[in-house]
Amino acid sequence: LEKHPELEPEKRQKYESQIDVLKRICAEYERDDQGTTENAATELTKDRFETISTLMVELQSYGYPPEELVGITPPGWSVDPTSGLPAIDDVHKASESCNVM
Known part of the structure; x- marks a missing residue:
């Protein structure tokens, strides 16, 4: 800050x-x-x-922390401009970028 x-x-x-x-x-x-x-x-x-x-x-x-702290949004994800929370745009790409799944 x-x-x-x-x-x-x-x-x-x-x-x-x-x-x-x-x-x-x-x-x-x-x-x-x-x-x-x-x-x-x-x-x-x-x-x-x-x-x-x-x-x-x-x-x-x-809301979502600043990009400087969390890095870029992974493929298949975006940040909702209203809430500032992550949102899935493409389930397939999002699942490929998830380390847990």
């Missing part, structure tokens, strides 16, 4: 919100639960899962 002072205030705020949520997700993963009992650890795991899931939904609400 510091390298792009020309960003529109709305985009800047969106990207700053993404950074904030990502920091909170990292902090949740890095939280030290040493010394907890097995029952307490199970509860902490449930709480952590809920917290991270909620944060992921919040992160998605801010």
Whole structure:
């Protein structure tokens, strides 16, 4: 963000919100639960899962991160200009570019 002072205030705020949520997700993963009992650890795991899931939904609400961070959109995909989220244009090409499938 510091390298792009020309960003529109709305985009800047969106990207700053993404950074904030990502920091909170990292902090949740890095939280030290040493010394907890097995029952307490199970509860902490449930709480952590809920917290991270909620944060992921919040992160998605801010749209797709800037191309400088995530790279170019793979073949078969595009970014919806309205929501800023990824969209499949060509299922065949998208499946070929997916490492999981």
